[in-house]
Amino acid sequence: MxxxxxxxxxxxxxxxxxxxxxxxxxxxxxxxxxxxxxxxxxxxxxxxxxxxxxxxxxxxxxxxxxxxxxxxxxxxxxxxxxxxxEKDIWKVATQIIKERKKRELDPMLKLLGQLEKIDGDKKEKNVKQFVDTVSGIRKFGNQADKMLDVMIRADESWFLGSLLKFFK
Amino acid sequence: MxxxxxxxxxxxxxxxxxxxxxxxxxxxxxxxxxxxxxxxxxxxxxxxxxxxxxxxxxxxxxxxxxxxxxxxxxxxxxxxxxxxxEKDIWKVATQIIKERKKRELDPMLKLLGQLEKIDGDKKEKNVKQFVDTVSGIRKFGNQADKMLDVMIRADESWFLGSLLKFFK
DNA sequence: TTGAATTTTCAAAATTTATTGAAAATATAT
DNA sequence: ATATATTTTCAATAAATTTTGAAAATTCAA
CATH class of the missing domain: 1.10.10.10 (Winged helix-like DNA-binding domain superfamily/Winged helix DNA-binding domain)
Structure with missing residues (x-):
């Protein structure tokens, strides 16, 4: 070719x-x-x-x-x-992660936090399912958020940097 | 609300x-x-x-x-x-990862492998930059691929499962 | 300044993608 | 078998997104 x-x-x-x-x-x-x-x-x-x-x-x-x-x-x-x-693909990836986190994940987590605080009987199954779903997603999202922060900061921190060099 | x-x-x-x-x-x-x-x-x-x-x-x-x-x-x-x-958000996430990996990442990696084998003088800077870029992306993609496989299998393996429960 | 080169903007046009709804196909009950 | 309920398909339509290109704005040299 x-x-x-x-x-x-x-x-x-x-x-x-x-x-x-x-x-x-x-x-x-x-x-x-x-x-x-x-x-x-x-x-x-x-x-x-x-x-x-x-x-x-x-x-x-x-x-x-x-x-x-x-x-x-x-x-x-x-x-x-x-x-x-930028030619370093690792930097490209972390930059994209950083931006998408800011533009999409963070606002979503903020919204989910608000939606969890709805009125209503937590025993009623529709209310319960809603709260369970929203809080499940929020918890998962928060973990993902933390994990991504670690990745983003990896370049700026010597220790994490050498740990994650493995993935470079 | x-x-x-x-x-x-x-x-x-x-x-x-x-x-x-x-x-x-x-x-x-x-x-x-x-x-x-x-x-x-x-x-x-x-x-x-x-x-x-x-x-x-x-x-x-x-x-x-x-x-x-x-x-x-x-x-x-x-x-x-x-x-x-499916209500378990961890399962939802791994299912999405699994599908997108299959539909998008795997075909892309296959293509990149082919593109790396181009004709031409590797010293010529256009050729060099092309090969470097493509192989950089391919290597990164392969690591990501492996990492995602670990995540996907986490549910099915006791050891990795308990390791990754941390992220649940 | 003036004028040429270059970049930016944005309404209109083109393209792509999503949605509708009615007809065809399928499944189920009597 | 026949009638009825339900699902699926897909051409036509609508909506959303992307692209164009020419005019306006900006930059810069003389």
Whole structure:
């Protein structure tokens, strides 16, 4: 298989993969392109390589920057703006975990905490099942939350870092 | 807060939450409804409570059964079919992990393995970056794969089970 | 300043995905 | 067997999401 063919396949499946994870196809494809680009590239490079419009590139690179997965790079003497992706896949993973935790898990846990405090007879089976379900999910979610915090901090702590290097 | 209000909120946010995880909104809402229902319920119950069409309920309950999250229940003397969800949230989580691993992670790892074997000079920086990226993701993915296998089997193995009970 | 290069915005269009509902298929009781 | 209840299918429709592209805003050099 030639590099060009492999690139196309990688970008396309990374894009499809992304859609299963709440990330839009194009954003994931741009990310894929940046991951395999040894040097920073411009909006125009992305437009050309993926055959998408300028507006589309602009919006999705902005999202990638917001997610902390891509950096804007200024190259001295160049007028255009360049983009470059974090290449360490462990850092990519922890960054995604960190963001999703903040955007999805934390708000959900907050809501569940409120829903547990409903009025009504805890002996009535509908009330009981509701409270049991909600508190079960909340407890599970809190454990997951703690576990993810450990993973996220692993890079910043020597001890946990060397422990989790195993998974790198 | 009253039960009816809390129910509505739980169903709606579980649905929104689901969309971030590659599951469609309605499927997640039906799942939420089943999670808080102490007894099995019918297609008609679901249609009525969520205000959605029969066809929609049918397709989404089928998907939930395929995902292994919901069971069809036959109640003696009843003509209609009833549905009931697994209530143990740990089992729900491992089931989801198991399915997503099979549907998404495993095929991706297979593809990455193929993409690594491209032709071309490994010293050329475009080739090098491609191979490095792909193999980095593959290695990370393989570790994740193993870790998830451990979690999935935790329920079936006494030793790992008691180890991971910690997270329950 | 002015003007050219570049980036950003956002309403309209295109595409993708989800939902409906009625007809067909299936299952069950008499 | 026949009638009735129930489930399933799927083409048509609706809704949600993504993409475009041209105009507006911004940046920067001279």
């Amino acid at each position: 030639k590099l060009s063919e492999a690139k196309a396949q990688f970008i396309s499946s990374w894009g499809a993969f992304g859609t299963h994870w709440g990330i839009n196809r194009t954003m994931a494809q741009i990310h894929a392109l940046l991951l395999i680009s040894p040097d920073p590239i411009t909006q125009d490079d992305i437009m050309e390589q993926l055959n998408i419009s300028r507006g589309n590139v602009n919006m999705n690179t902005r999202d990638l920057v917001d997610w902390g997965l891509v950096d804007r790079v200024l190259i001295p003497g160049e007028r255009k703006e360049f983009f470059s992706a | 009253k039960l009816s209000e809390a129910k509505a909120q739980f169903i709606s946010s579980w649905g929104a939450f689901g969309t971030h995880w590659g599951i469609n909104r309605t499927m997640a809402q039906i799942h939420a409804l089943l999670l808080i229902s102490p007894d099995p319920i019918t297609q008609d119950d679901i249609m009525e409570q969520l205000n959605i069409s029969r066809g929609n309920v049918n397709m989404n309950t089928r998907d939930l059964v395929d995902w292994g999250l919901v069971d069809r229940v036959l109640i003696p003397g009843e003509r209609k079919e009833f549905f009931s969800a």
